[in-house]
Amino acid sequence: MPQTDPAINAPEKLQALKRLASHVLNALLPPQCPSCSALVEEVGMLCGDCWKQVDFLTPPMCSACGLPFAFEVEGDAGDVLCGACVRARPxxxxxxxxxxxxxxxxxxxxxxxxxxxxxxxxxxxxxxxxxxxxxxxxxxxxxxxxxxxxxxxxxxxxxxxxxxxxxxxxxxxxxxxxxxxxxxxxxxxxxxxxxxxxxxxxxxxxxxxxxxxxxxxxxxxxxxxxxxxxxxxxxxxxxxxxxxxxxxxxxxxxxxxxxx
Ligand SMILES: [Zn+2]
Ligand SMILES: [Zn+2]
Structure with missing residues (x-):
């Protein structure tokens, strides 16, 4: 084989092809759970098992930095600050x-x-x-x-x-x-x-x-x-x-x- 074989660029071309193929495949394959790759109905949806593991952040929380409080807040929780935000608001x-x-x-x-x-x-x-x-x-x-x-x-x-x-x-x-x-x-x-x-x-x-x-x-x-x-x-x-x-x-x- 001559040394100036144009195939010298083949790895790059192959990479580009692989990328293209993966885009096409992503478009064709059924959507997968973003965490465990199990099949799900909709793009971005977690499967049932993974869903249970998510710690969603819910109120009550610091109205500034969003730190969740471990305790219930009396009355209107809309404007309660955590200790750090009371000392210095971000x-x-x-x-x-x-x-x-x-x-x-x-x-x-x-x-x-x-x-x-x-x-x-x-x-x-x-x-x-x-x-x-x-x-x-x-x-x-x-x-x-x-x-x-x-x-x-x-x-x-x-x-x-x-x-x-x-x-x-x-x-x-x-x-x-x-x-x-x-x-x-x-x-x-x-x-x-x-x-x-x-x-x-x-x-x-x-x-x-x-x-x-x-x-x-x-x-x-x-x-x-x-x-x-x-x-x-x-x-x-x-x-x-x-x-x-x-x-x-x-x-x-x-x-x-x-x-x-
Ligand atoms: Zn999953
Ligand atoms: Zn805070």
């Missing part, structure tokens, strides 16, 4: 999430994030639309948390952007994917505490000056997959408010709830 108005981040939802989110289960995005975003109805009704613009482009490259897509896009289609609220820009690549936040995360994110985001007119006086709904300490949401909210947004709400798929 820069965003309300943060809400579909489920508690635990063993089950971690699997679901990680599969969505890293294992090419982008097909689960629409189903997950539909849940967010249901949970965050109060927030989407008030929102003028939906925008995702920004991901640094190098991470985007590794992961091939921004999961928050995907969720924001479907949420926009579900709710009719306009989506601006690039209100926020990630200025610098921050080290992974995994093992950092709240203060560490805040430091880590200092100056990490900036507002995309192209959209100054778009955001002025608007209520922005910020979308992410997981709310951990709220450091990313807070840093992003500060940037949006400084740029002229009237208020910022946050909607995520899952939320860390520390039990200590």
């Amino acid at each position: 820069p965003y108005d309300r943060a809400r999430a579909v489920m508690i981040y635990g063993d089950f939802s971690r699997k679901l989110v990680l599969a969505f994030k890293h294992a090419d289960r982008t097909d689960t995005g629409p189903g997950l975003a539909r849940w967010m639309a249901r949970t965050g109805r109060e927030l989407t009704l008030d929102a003028d613009i939906i925008t995702p948390v920004a991901l640094h482009w190098t991470r985007l490259f590794q992961r091939r897509y921004n999961q928050a952007a995907l969720l924001a896009g479907v949420l926009g289609r579900e709710t009719g609220v306009p989506v601006v994917q690039d209100l926020l820009i990630r200025k610098r690549k921050t080290p992974p936040q995994g093992r950092l505490g709240a203060a560490g995360r805040r430091r880590n994110l200092k100056g990490a985001f900036r507002f995309n000056a192209r959209h100054l007119e778009t955001v002025k006086g608007k209520r922005v709904l910020l979308v992410d997959d997981v709310l951990t300490t709220g450091a990313t949401a807070s840093a992003s909210a500060v940037v949006l408010l400084r740029a002229g947004a009237r208020a910022v709400d946050v909607l995520t798929l899952a939320r860390v709830v520390r039990t200590t």
